[in-house]
Amino acid sequence: MTTNDELEQVRERVAEALLLLSSVEFGDTSVQLRVDVKSRHPLEAAFNSINELIMAFAAENEQSNAFRRELEGHLEVIEKQRAAIQELSTPIIELWEGVLCLPVVGVLDTVRSTEMTGVLLQAIVDQKARYAIIDITGIEVMDTRTVDHFMRMARAVRLLGAECALTGINPHIAQTVVQMGLDLTDIVTHRSLRDALSYYVSAHS
Amino acid sequence: MSASETQERPSNTDHRVRGTVRAYWIAQGGEFLRHHFEAETRTRLEQAFSSDLNAALTGRSMSDWIPRSHLVELLEATAKARRGSEAFTDLVAFGEFIEQRATNRFTDLLTKILTPELLLRKLPLFWRRDHGLPGACVVDISAPGSARFHLEDVADFPHIAPVWLGWVRASLDAVHARSVSVKQSGYGATTPSPARVEFEVSWS
Numbered sequence: 001m002t003t004n005d006e007l008e009q010v011r012e013r014v015a016e017a018l019l020l021l022s023s024v025e026f027g028d029t030s031v032q033l034r035v036d037v038k039s040r041h042p043l044e045a046a047f048n049s050i051n052e053l054i055m056a057f058a059a060e061n062e063q064s065n066a067f068r069r070e071l072e073g074h075l076e077v078i079e080k081q082r083a084a085i086q087e088l089s090t091p092i093i094e095l096w097e098g099v100l101c102l103p104v105v106g107v108l109d110t111v112r113s114t115e116m117t118g119v120l121l122q123a124i125v126d127q128k129a130r131y132a133i134i135d136i137t138g139i140e141v142m143d144t145r146t147v148d149h150f151m152r153m154a155r156a157v158r159l160l161g162a163e164c165a166l167t168g169i170n171p172h173i174a175q176t177v178v179q180m181g182l183d184l185t186d187i188v189t190h191r192s193l194r195d196a197l198s199y200y201v202s203a204h205s
Numbered sequence: 206m207s208a209s210e211t212q213e214r215p216s217n218t219d220h221r222v223r224g225t226v227r228a229y230w231i232a233q234g235g236e237f238l239r240h241h242f243e244a245e246t247r248t249r250l251e252q253a254f255s256s257d258l259n260a261a262l263t264g265r266s267m268s269d270w271i272p273r274s275h276l277v278e279l280l281e282a283t284a285k286a287r288r289g290s291e292a293f294t295d296l297v298a299f300g301e302f303i304e305q306r307a308t309n310r311f312t313d314l315l316t317k318i319l320t321p322e323l324l325l326r327k328l329p330l331f332w333r334r335d336h337g338l339p340g341a342c343v344v345d346i347s348a349p350g351s352a353r354f355h356l357e358d359v360a361d362f363p364h365i366a367p368v369w370l371g372w373v374r375a376s377l378d379a380v381h382a383r384s385v386s387v388k389q390s391g392y393g394a395t396t397p398s399p400a401r402v403e404f405e406v407s408w409s
Binding site: 011019 | 227229266267268269309310311312314315318319320323326327330331334
């Protein structure tokens with residue numbers, strides 16, 4: 001075999017290798033180079049190494065895909081839980097005909113307040129409610145921002161032609177409201193949910 | 206638009222079409238339509254796509270094997286776009302576009318070491334890499350300056366002849382062949398899916 005023939009043969013084998021590697025780069029790791037095990041040509045050893053690299057890459061790829069699938073599974077669960085929590089954190093209860101109650105538990109931030117207002121207003125429209133009671137027995141902290149959220153909620157309810165009352169203010173929160181000079185005069189308050197309901201029933205009977 | 210036109214188009218995957226093709230042929234084929242035709246034609250073609258094809262055009266890994274029927278749908282859309290002799294030109298351009306766009310660093314390296322003769326000898330490997338079975342590209346003669354090859358068992362792969370012609374021509378251009386001429390026999394407006402298509406290539 002002449003040197004030119006040998007050179008052509010090497011070129012041909014390298015072309016095959018590059019063609020195969022182009023498939024690998026496109027993402028196909030199922031391919032392998034043809035290797036002549038009897039040959040002692042240095043290219044064959046190189047091709048063997050390339051095959052091993054492709055196999056290792058395929059294994060890594062598979063593992064990475066498995067991790068991604070697992071992560072996607074976790075994210076799906078988290079998303080479902082988030083939706084469930086959101087639903088549970090904004091329960092609207094119909095206490096009486098035309099009377100809705102929104103019990104607020106935990107901390108009220110802007111995002112949660114916006115979601116709650118949206119859900120409450122939609123419930124008022126859907127159920128043709130006349131009276132909305134926001135019960136804050138379970139609220140942890142009351143500051144100026146929280147008060148502002150309630151004031152906005154009450155104003156929005158009034159715009160729909162319904163009344164809004166705030167109930168469940170505990171002594172600690174009452175003290176905080178006074179000490180901080182927060183203004184709750186725009187919103188009707190009752191000591192308890194029961195008082196608010198009694199007030200509505202007697203006023204409308 | 207009539208009510209019937211606004212309905213979700215049913216899947217019209219042609220189950221007579223056997224075989225698979227690499228997903229990048231579909232992705233780049235969709236890109237070709239957007240790139241090659243005027244907005245009005247392009248919109249008309251895209252609105253007629255089946256739901257299966259629309260799904261195949263997005264969210265696939267480049268190397269996935271997907272039903273060849275999706276590519277056939279794209280090719281038929283291309284062939285119908287302007288009809289007549291322009292249809293052949295458009296299909297050739299489709300093949301050239303795929304060759305130029307479906308590249309990566311290894312195909313770039315490949316073009317640096319391939320000679321036109323070697324490229325033509327390796328056509329069967331390129332075919333297998335992109336199209337699989339059924340169908341094959343068989344090289345009959347590859348000599349300096351000329352070659353003959355054929356596609357066989359491609360009766361259910363309509364319009365592949367002009368597309369493959371364009372692909373081969375663009376590949377030869379990429380390896381710096383000059384005065385390239387690629388002619389085919391077997392395919393025509395009345396015979397869009399012959400079982401065998403002969404090609405003759407010459408260059409200097």
